[in-house]
Amino acid sequence: MLAASSVEMRKVNKYYGKFQALKDIELSIPPGKVTCLIGPSGSGKSTLLRCINFLEEYDSGEVRIDGQLIGYDAPNKKMSGRRLREMRRSIGMVFQQFNLWPHMTARENVAEGLIRVRRISKADADRRASEALAKVGLADKSASHPSRLSGGQQQRVAIARAIAMEPKLMLFDEPTSALDPELVGEVLSVMRTLAGEGMTMVVVTHEMGFAAHVADQVGFMEKGELVSVDSPDRILHRPEDARIQSFLRTYHERNSF
Amino acid sequence: MEWSVLQQYGPSLLKGFGNTILCWALGTVFGMALGLVIALIQRYAPRWVTWIVQAYIEVIRGTPFLVQLFVLYYGGPLVGLRLDALPAGLLGLTIYGSPYFAEIFRSGFRAVPDGQIEAARAIGMSESDIVRRILLPLGLVSALPALVNFSIILTKETVILSIITVPELLYQVQRMSAETFRYVEANLVLALFFWGLVETISRVGLRLEARITKHLIERT
Ligand SMILES: Nc1ncnc2c1ncn2[C@@H]1O[C@H](COP(=O)(O)OP(=O)(O)OP(=O)(O)O)[C@@H](O)[C@H]1O
Ligand SMILES: [Mg+2]
Numbered sequence: 001m002l003a004a005s006s007v008e009m010r011k012v013n014k015y016y017g018k019f020q021a022l023k024d025i026e027l028s029i030p031p032g033k034v035t036c037l038i039g040p041s042g043s044g045k046s047t048l049l050r051c052i053n054f055l056e057e058y059d060s061g062e063v064r065i066d067g068q069l070i071g072y073d074a075p076n077k078k079m080s081g082r083r084l085r086e087m088r089r090s091i092g093m094v095f096q097q098f099n100l101w102p103h104m105t106a107r108e109n110v111a112e113g114l115i116r117v118r119r120i121s122k123a124d125a126d127r128r129a130s131e132a133l134a135k136v137g138l139a140d141k142s143a144s145h146p147s148r149l150s151g152g153q154q155q156r157v158a159i160a161r162a163i164a165m166e167p168k169l170m171l172f173d174e175p176t177s178a179l180d181p182e183l184v185g186e187v188l189s190v191m192r193t194l195a196g197e198g199m200t201m202v203v204v205t206h207e208m209g210f211a212a213h214v215a216d217q218v219g220f221m222e223k224g225e226l227v228s229v230d231s232p233d234r235i236l237h238r239p240e241d242a243r244i245q246s247f248l249r250t251y252h253e254r255n256s257f
Numbered sequence: 258m259e260w261s262v263l264q265q266y267g268p269s270l271l272k273g274f275g276n277t278i279l280c281w282a283l284g285t286v287f288g289m290a291l292g293l294v295i296a297l298i299q300r301y302a303p304r305w306v307t308w309i310v311q312a313y314i315e316v317i318r319g320t321p322f323l324v325q326l327f328v329l330y331y332g333g334p335l336v337g338l339r340l341d342a343l344p345a346g347l348l349g350l351t352i353y354g355s356p357y358f359a360e361i362f363r364s365g366f367r368a369v370p371d372g373q374i375e376a377a378r379a380i381g382m383s384e385s386d387i388v389r390r391i392l393l394p395l396g397l398v399s400a401l402p403a404l405v406n407f408s409i410i411l412t413k414e415t416v417i418l419s420i421i422t423v424p425e426l427l428y429q430v431q432r433m434s435a436e437t438f439r440y441v442e443a444n445l446v447l448a449l450f451f452w453g454l455v456e457t458i459s460r461v462g463l464r465l466e467a468r469i470t471k472h473l474i475e476r477t
Binding site: 053055081085086087088089091092093095097099100101102103112113116117145147148158161162165 | 370372373375376377378379380381382383384386390391394395398472473
């Protein structure tokens, strides 16, 4: 079992100028569990996710990782860069666009954080990077640059880059949305393995199948509000809220033929 | 045409060409370095510092190189800055090129996708590591063609240094013309040398580009 973090969000608000992107978000993410976030485009899913590792600065409220406030030492007093970096070390993030560094090979991409952040020797870092790549099924691609990899392979390298840092929490922002349909499975299967190992995961996704089968809880967002957080069954199969029903109806119409 | 004068003036022309290359190379290197520093300041320094730097950029870009050289060489001594022609010329070239190089670096940095910087932040990399490991290498790649291009433009600016008596190629060519009245031959030599220099730089630039972008181009 991995050491796994919990996340607590209390009354989190976020503004872009006058526009309120997050409204009084209340969310508890238990350790070792998978939380999926769904909702229409522009509802604030990415913004919420990015507040958890403070890539997006929330304006008020609290985000706590294992009880520790991230981003601020006190209300309106930003945390030092060094402390923030320390907290981020144990939070992995995977992006829709992979965001691999194109001038580095797969192995270099994975080893970079180990060398620069964890201060591990180059040789050790290479060894661990190879292990992480093997874990996502890409042992044979470690010398390839991202431009020589398929989307699915690139995303698996990105996952390897995150898990090599031995995070206690993983954030996924639509990890399969940029992939051709036939490549979605390989990425989801890696994520399923991670979930099985007891990693705390927060996953923004449009993959309702993944949410239904892997998530422990599903949150539905609309217009900056976290409308409801509940079991996958109650959100996806027996939703009471009309907004969720209408969202799922649109989803099913689009995905049937 | 009378090419025999070239025998007599060959050595001084070659020396002039040597100085031209020297001024160009050092002026380019220092100008790039200063431009890089300016671009990093523009990206990371507090607002008021960037305003000062922006003012410097506007002033240098808004005035002719010739005027800058005059101010530096003839005005410098008035404030205690007494430089020989060659160092003054080098300093002038460095200053003249820096805002253009800064702009080139700035747009090079802008071409690095935010996501790749965010990915580095997300694993806890420090800003200085992000600059050294991600922003600089990737920014340089996108800036390279423009850097080479502006270096080529700078070769031709070196002739202006003759006005403050830097003994570069144009200076020698003008001396030869004045002493022998062989204007056509002298200027043909000038053209030929510059053509060779520019051609060499652009070829080296293309090679460099091909080499460092080899891994970056998407497989199709
Ligand atoms: N940097 C920004 N500046 C201004 N507005 C922003 C910014 N980032 C996001 N927004 C706005 O905030 C709202 C929420 O955006 P967010 O990216 O969180 O939505 P999302 O639920 O992730 O949508 P999608 O499914 O399309 O990714 C949107 O209306 C968006 O336009
Ligand atoms: Mg999003």
